[in-house]
Amino acid sequence: MLAVPLLLAFVLVPVAADNDVTLNLFNRSSTPGDFFDFVPIGYNGVLPGTTVVFVCNTSRTGPFMFDWYFRPVGSMDGIAGEQLIRSSLNPGTNLTNGGSTLTIRSFSSQYTQEYQCIASNVGGVEGDTKWVAVRSAVVPDPPKIVLPDTIRRDFNITLAWTGPMFTGYQPVTSYDIFYQTNHPDSPWNQTVLGGSGFNKVIITPLFPNTDYVFRVRAVNVVGPGNFSQPEQIKTQLAPIDNPPTNFAITVQNATSTSVKFNLSFTPAMSPCLSPCYEEIIGYNLTDVANTITPVSVASGADTVTLTGLKGLTTYELVVYALNAGPYVSPPSNVQTIRTTARAPSQPTNVRALTSETTATSIAFAWDPPLDNGGINVATYKIQYKKDSEVDFIDFGSRSGLDATISNLNSSTRYYVEVKANNTYAVGPAGSTFVTTKSQQSTVTGRPRTSSPTQPITPSDSGSMVLCSTLVLLVLVSLPFFAAH
Known part of the structure; x- marks a missing residue:
């Protein structure tokens, strides 16, 4: 018995449209390389109300009998669940010599099935087609509002969302945006944004400092899908226009x-x-x-x-x-x-700088006062006197934290006072004693040279006395040696 090659043509006749869609299927026994290898085995997105015509033809002359079966989409071969479509139950089924058609005059989601045609004659089943999956177009899945990309302002909100994961086998044609104030009795306001490529819209005008609830749904030719999860978003406060x-x-x-x-x-x-x-x-x-x-x-x-x-x-x-x-x-x-000001406190840690003091000068330093009187200290006023005297000598002012007074007597003890001046007032004095060095102590330790200006040290003085004595003895002795 020869297998009968079967060809299933699937024709869509959309309502109020002329574009037909045909799907051809081949006999299961067709060999690889046959042109039927490139024919699709299903159609997605059939619009509700569309007239669907299945055509099953053989390449041989009949007479043949044709049986139509359907099963849920995604079923496995050999698993029970295939159901025969009988003419008595489906008035649109027409059986003719050499071919058969199955017509669904108004397609809807309940016809989303897999379909198959089997041809047989008096000798038995001659051939069957592959199963054809036909899926109805449905509404899109809900979008999702993206809060991190949503911008809040005082009188408007820029709402952002992502499109549906599944568009229902048809492209999204628009989005419906609904919003209301966060109150059960508040009416919903609607904004329509056309096109599938949009996922952001500015909702305005809104009330500042107000909670709003937003939800979005996608729409295709079938109709609007389910709403997204509602999101509560609050507008910002309005600017304050009037000053105190x-x-x-x-x-x-x-x-x-x-x-x-x-x-x-x-x-x-x-x-x-x-x-x-x-x-x-x-x-x-x-x-x-x-x-x-x-x-x-x-x-x-x-x-x-x-x-x-x-x-x-x-x-x-x-x-x-x-x-x-x-x-x-x-x-x-x-x-x-x-603010006002006050006199600064006395400088602290007034101290002699012994290493920098000489026989004719004294060196000393100090630290700033603990309280500057509310104003930065500008200068320090310095006075000094011999410890044995009463009257002070005014040395003037310094901006730094140290000073040196020259042209003094050697081996003399001096009394020094330092006062901080913050330009508002002069504060109390901080003080110390500094003693000049002796004339000899100022050159102790210097190396000897042949310079005529080198000071005479105690050891040098002894040598000079000895030399002078010898010279005197020689001079006194000269007449004696001359006489003899």
Whole structure:
């Protein structure tokens, strides 16, 4: 018995369209290399309502009988579950000599099956086609909102999402974006974004400082798919347009490092009604130059003590409103305060520099005062006198931390005073004693040379006396030797 090559043609007749789709299948016994090897074995994305026509033809003349079977998509051969499509149950089945057709006049998802045609004659089964999988187009899977790529602003939100993993065998034609305020009775607002290549949209206008719930669904020719998981997103606070006004200050006490004062101002007026989308939560006090760390102050009036200030310095202060978002109001009008100053304390560790002191000069050094009086020390005033005298001699001022006084008497004890001056006042003195060296001690240890200007050391003095004595003896003895 010869196998009968079978050819299954699958024709789609879409509603209100002329484009037909044909799938040809070959006999299972066809040899490799036959042109049937390149024919597809299924069709995905049949639109609902489409007329589907299966055509099963043989390459030989009949008479043949044709049986149509179907089974779930993805079934394995030889597994029970194949069902025969009978003409009595399917009026669209037509059997004719030399061919057979199976017609589904209005395709829907329930017809998503695998189909097969088997030809037989009085001698038995002559051949069967491969199974054809036909799948209905369905709605897309839900998209997914991507929060890290979503941008929040005060009056709008840029919503981002990823497209569906499965588009339902048909391309996405648009996205529906629904949003509402986070309240059960709030109505849903809808925005439609066309095209499958879009995955971001700016939703505006929105209310600032407001929670919204967003959800997105993809749409194809079949219809809209399921919604994404809802995401709650809050808009930012609105900018504060109006500054505090009538800012005033009354100073109670000022020092070189702090100022205590009373302040008052008219709070910033918000233009919004309830609920207020600006949501002013407080007020800060700072200076125009931003050298003072902002200090929180009560709305309308407060008493403030600013510390850590510089002496004899004027500060321009302002007040501004702030909210929980990134916004602050414009500053208020400017009010000024000024610190005072005081005399610095005495320099510390005033000490003699013995190694640098000579027979005619004294050297000494000191450390800065522990308290500069609120202003940096500018210079140090120096006075000195002999320890045995009463009146001081003014040596002048130095900006450094050491000094040397020259043209002094040797082997003399001097009393030195050093006072810090911060340009506001001169502080108390730090003092020490420094003694000049003796004339001999100033040259002790120097090497001998033949220079006529070399000082005479004690040992050199003894040698010179001995030499002088010998010369005298020689001179006295000369007449004696001359006479004899």
